[in-house]
Amino acid sequence: MDLQKLITEIKQKKSYLCVGLDTEFEKIPKHLLKSENSILEFNKSIIKATKKYCVAYKLNIAFYEQYGSKGWDIIEKTIEHIPSDIFIIADSKRGDIGNTAKMYARTFFETYNFDAVTVSPYMGLDTLQPFLEYKNKFTIVLALTSNEGSSDFQMLDTPDGKLYEVVIKKVAEYANDKNIMFVTGATNADKIVNIRKLVPEHFLLVPGVGAQGGDFSEVSENGFNKNCGLLINSSRNIIYASNDENFEISAEHEAIKLQSQMEQFLIKKGFIK
């Protein structure tokens, strides 16, 4: 999916919601456990319940990988159930040197038809190159994350600003907003003002709203740009809204709640009518 299509989808759906499919076997409703592939069944139900209200799904690869090759089959089948007008993110936080990065890019952009993949910048800019060679695919670089440990290294002072600021500046010089986005945790909502100054054009993928304590309004106010420029991710609050037989309805309600807030915000900003 290209940038323009993503922006069009945001306008049409009046939503910049990304639903995180962080599916845990231990947390899915008991009645689904009878199914032969209960994680896939759960994902299918969540997609059916939320697809009208979100513009993106994010699959946290770790949750599937723990089941070995079976988990990767679930990833493949889950993607098949996501409509083609929805942006699909592999949250894998990969990052390695040229030859290996090429394999990772091939994994997520060819073997599995993801639109975007999250990567860690630690090893340097050359690790991004193989991902950037794919047209209409996005590389989402970790900038400032939502965990406590984000202060250990990301907030270190360097001659050119904090480490996360240097990462953003160097990556933005290296590639443009047509194929790069940044991960910026919602628990650092105040710093999104600063990030917007560094990258006025790029989309930001913002996890951590809700369960991790990030504030929706603050993130939206601080991160909005002329293209909306935000994908706000919610995982647990939506997919585990309830764990009884009506879990799909609960998930749908939570997705609608967030979509409505987003719609109000987009109207306020004059982005939609």
Add this chain to the structure above:
Amino acid sequence: MDLQKLITEIKQKKSYLCVGLDTEFEKIPKHLLKSENSILEFNKSIIKATKKYCVAYKLNIAFYEQYGSKGWDIIEKTIEHIPSDIFIIADSKRGDIGNTAKMYARTFFETYNFDAVTVSPYMGLDTLQPFLEYKNKFTIVLALTSNEGSSDFQMLDTPDGKLYEVVIKKVAEYANDKNIMFVTGATNADKIVNIRKLVPEHFLLVPGVGAQGGDFSEVSENGFNKNCGLLINSSRNIIYASNDENFEISAEHEAIKLQSQMEQFLIKKGFIK
């Protein structure tokens, strides 16, 4: 495998060689392509040819992951063919927040019985915790890598030294040499002197000798400690030593060459007789 066992193996085999199983379908000998699972057959042959001369194997997960669930099956079966007295490293460079890191740890230490996993430190110390909870398993943290881009962020100045130095110091304060190692690229052999001052006890996993231009003697001289403290990785130079019907013999010869150099060095240092 625990630290003491690894040291014993190094003494017995007179080797600190790690063979990198970076197997590419495009590079394996043509006569193996008739096989139903030629990558696995290749790995089995390489293991058979080199297992006497190395103390560790490193599987570069990207190379397998690109084949989807089939690739993960090859990982599983490859591990089954590695003798239990050899240290097995998942080179996956994962790194994520608590809950997700827990899943990654489960993947590599439970679903697949790896002894160690490489991780990226960018997201902070709390991302290491779930890995450290496994006894006799090692977390190998990226410190200074062998690619050109390693200078982009790892070499940035901070008030406490270069970023890679801060990573090493903070991680070494957070966990000890019984469950932490560091990745230090052989192309930065001169900086290994400095790294040894920061972490006199920890093992270093050193890729980049040979194909990437790192110097074996310099790395060994600069990195050696009282427990040897080194695992030097060689991938392409060994596994693709030739690609004809005698590829196993060529691989064995290359492994022997490196093992002999290591034996000479260990004798010189009085580590073995």
